[in-house]
Amino acid sequence: MNRISRRAPAWSALQTASLLLLCRLTAFFCCDAPYTAAYAQGMFAAALTEAALLLPLLLFRKSLRIPEPLLWGYRFFSLVSAAYLSARGFRLFCLLHLEAPHLFAGMFFLTLLFTVSRTQAATARTAVLLLVTVSAAFLLLPVSGIRSAHMISLYTSGSFSDAFFREFRNSPETALFPLLITRQKAKEQYAPHACAVWLTGRLVILPLLVLFGAMQNGRLTAWKGSPFFLLLARTPLSDAIRTDGFWMLFAAGCSVLSITFFLQQAMPPFRMPVRKLFSVMLPYPALTLFFLRTNRHGTGIGIAALSLGILLPCMLLLIQRIKSRMHYRMHYNSISERNLS
Amino acid sequence: MNQRFIPLLGCCLMLTGCTDIRSRLSPDVLAIETGSTVRTAMHATQDDSVLTAEADSPMLFREALERKAGASVSAGHLSLLLISGNPADILPDYLYKQFISPTCKVLYVPENACGLLQSGDAPTAGQLDAAVSTGQLPARTADLVFGDLCGGSGVSVLPAYSGGRLTLAAFSPEEICGFLSESACRGLALLAERYETFAFDAEGAPCSIRSRSLHISAEKKGESLCFAVSGSVRAETAHPEAAHQKLTEMLLAALTETARNTGADILFLRETAVRNKLAGIAGCSREQWRSMLQTADFCVNIQLTA
Numbered sequence: 001m002n003r004i005s006r007r008a009p010a011w012s013a014l015q016t017a018s019l020l021l022l023c024r025l026t027a028f029f030c031c032d033a034p035y036t037a038a039y040a041q042g043m044f045a046a047a048l049t050e051a052a053l054l055l056p057l058l059l060f061r062k063s064l065r066i067p068e069p070l071l072w073g074y075r076f077f078s079l080v081s082a083a084y085l086s087a088r089g090f091r092l093f094c095l096l097h098l099e100a101p102h103l104f105a106g107m108f109f110l111t112l113l114f115t116v117s118r119t120q121a122a123t124a125r126t127a128v129l130l131l132v133t134v135s136a137a138f139l140l141l142p143v144s145g146i147r148s149a150h151m152i153s154l155y156t157s158g159s160f161s162d163a164f165f166r167e168f169r170n171s172p173e174t175a176l177f178p179l180l181i182t183r184q185k186a187k188e189q190y191a192p193h194a195c196a197v198w199l200t201g202r203l204v205i206l207p208l209l210v211l212f213g214a215m216q217n218g219r220l221t222a223w224k225g226s227p228f229f230l231l232l233a234r235t236p237l238s239d240a241i242r243t244d245g246f247w248m249l250f251a252a253g254c255s256v257l258s259i260t261f262f263l264q265q266a267m268p269p270f271r272m273p274v275r276k277l278f279s280v281m282l283p284y285p286a287l288t289l290f291f292l293r294t295n296r297h298g299t300g301i302g303i304a305a306l307s308l309g310i311l312l313p314c315m316l317l318l319i320q321r322i323k324s325r326m327h328y329r330m331h332y333n334s335i336s337e338r339n340l341s
Numbered sequence: 342m343n344q345r346f347i348p349l350l351g352c353c354l355m356l357t358g359c360t361d362i363r364s365r366l367s368p369d370v371l372a373i374e375t376g377s378t379v380r381t382a383m384h385a386t387q388d389d390s391v392l393t394a395e396a397d398s399p400m401l402f403r404e405a406l407e408r409k410a411g412a413s414v415s416a417g418h419l420s421l422l423l424i425s426g427n428p429a430d431i432l433p434d435y436l437y438k439q440f441i442s443p444t445c446k447v448l449y450v451p452e453n454a455c456g457l458l459q460s461g462d463a464p465t466a467g468q469l470d471a472a473v474s475t476g477q478l479p480a481r482t483a484d485l486v487f488g489d490l491c492g493g494s495g496v497s498v499l500p501a502y503s504g505g506r507l508t509l510a511a512f513s514p515e516e517i518c519g520f521l522s523e524s525a526c527r528g529l530a531l532l533a534e535r536y537e538t539f540a541f542d543a544e545g546a547p548c549s550i551r552s553r554s555l556h557i558s559a560e561k562k563g564e565s566l567c568f569a570v571s572g573s574v575r576a577e578t579a580h581p582e583a584a585h586q587k588l589t590e591m592l593l594a595a596l597t598e599t600a601r602n603t604g605a606d607i608l609f610l611r612e613t614a615v616r617n618k619l620a621g622i623a624g625c626s627r628e629q630w631r632s633m634l635q636t637a638d639f640c641v642n643i644q645l646t647a
Binding site: 150152153157218223230233236 | 484489493
């Protein structure tokens with residue numbers, strides 16, 4: 001068993017799935033692609049493809065061993081993902097016309113410093129709490145907006161392929177999937193349950209939300225900014241009650257938690273807590289600034305997430321199986337030779 | 342244990358910096374006049390007064406009003422925006438800058454919007470709502486207009502106040518295309534489905550619509566497109582034939598006066614053509630689509646039942 005798995009706290013399946021889903025939701029809130037039926041189809045197809053590719057990993061998770069040097073690769077990617085999400089989150093909040101973005105960034109960093117120093121178990125518990133709240137809030141959206149939704153808006157033109165590839169760019173949490181499914185090998189149902197909840201969110205909830213958004217936002221495909229907040233602005237709960245404020249707070253909370261999750265995963269196994277904390281909190285702002293300055297690294301993140309999350313573990317599984325078979329054959333041959341002699 | 346949360350107390354204190362609401366004005370109605378001089382006027386809810394100012398650009402209306410009022414202006418509770426000048430020059434920027442909310446009502450006034458607001462003769466947001474709920478006008482808000490300009494044919498329709506009555510005006514980024522007839526306004530309201538009561542006069546007897554199930558379909562006839570409104574309307578009337586004729590007139594006027602006369606696509610005609618799998622529609626430009634609409638045929642085939 002690898003060192004990460006040995007030290008990992010005992011998360012429940014729901015906690016793991018909540019963390020993964022919140023990471024996806026953060027990227028979803030920050031995405032500025034307009035909601036169309038093609039977006040929902042592309043999102044569904046990409047999530048289905050990922051699910052199909054992850055299935056062999058899930059089936060053979062017990063024999064998967066991640067070597068220590070590779071864990072550093074996962075840690076580095078977690079740090080990169082945290083910075084990538086932070087840059088995207090900051091852009092989203094700038095689009096929402098913050099009065100003082102620099103003050104916001106400072107407070108966001110201080111909050112992160114506090115949350116990252118907490119335990120991973122606390123992060124997981126908060127993730128469940130946030131996800132339950134958002135699930136309840138999502139139910140209010142169709143109720144409040146059903147009158148102004150038009151089915152015909154689903155025929156607004158959109159690109160399926162863009163949506164398909166965007167889904168990989170927007171789910172960097174896929175890279176951490178092998179680490180998470182090998183956490184608690186003793187619990188048989190842990191990994192399948194976590195995977196089922198995570199995929200339900202990605203295969204059902206998010207595409208349905210995009211479809212609803214497409215029916216609401218209709219032709220507003222040229223809108224600059226988050227289409228989710230446009231959807232909220234167009235669907236108040238009643239004439240007097242608006243929910244934008246709640247969702248803004250939720251988006252901020254979601255960003256903090258998902259970035260905390262990535263940063264905690266990126267922490268190296270140092271003994272001193274302060275050294276551990278600053279080993280991620282020092283390079284993190286620099287990487288965030290890098291992503292803020294450049295806006296064209298989404299494809300790289302998508303490819304890296306797919307490689308680390310699916311391709312590399314599959315190759316590892318294959319190599320480990322070939323090795324064990326060769327070892328078994330050599331052992332069998334030596335026994336046969338001994339018997340013959 | 343609790344000492345850990347002392348730094349959080351500082352953060353909470355930082356979040357309590359609330360603006361003094363006495364030094365902030367929030368208008369419920371705003372008027373903008375564009376042209377050689379930009380004039381702006383607002384009705385402040387706090388003291389029920391109208392304030393006017395001149396600005397260098399429509400985008401600088403807030404600064405101009407703030408200078409005049411000596412207080413900050415927040416348009417977050419704006420319920421009606423009156424525009425004199427081309428709305429296409431103003432609305433997209435106002436939406437992007439979040440000066441107005443997407444669901445803000447917009448009213449086109451051919452001239453002197455500020456004067457109308459000052460004199461107290463401007464229609465209120467409540468009057469517009471009443472026109473929508475009684476089926477006189479379709480519900481048109483800033484976001485719908487913006488959607489038509491960007492995703493439809495580049496021509497849109499918005500409520501207008503002309504000659505002392507509420508109607509609809511069609512406009513493109515280049516020009517104001519004209520006003521729609523009362524019959525067309527009512528036809529659009531019927532198709533838009535946002536009314537609560539829909540009643541009209543049919544040869545001296547009132548006709549009230551109970552329910553309707555109308556849908557638009559598209560087909561290609563040779564080189565030109567043909568849009569048809571079909572379905573059924575349940576109505577209470579003493580003269581069914583006259584009511585049927587009047588409804589047909591309304592729907593036909595709605596289609597011809599928007600799509601054929603001005604090229605405006607506010608009834609999701611492009612999406613209807615895509616749904617009906619007509620080739621070459623999804624990829625065509627706004628200008629191409631507008632010219633296709635202007636040469637299209639329209640027909641109405643509805644049934645009136647009691």
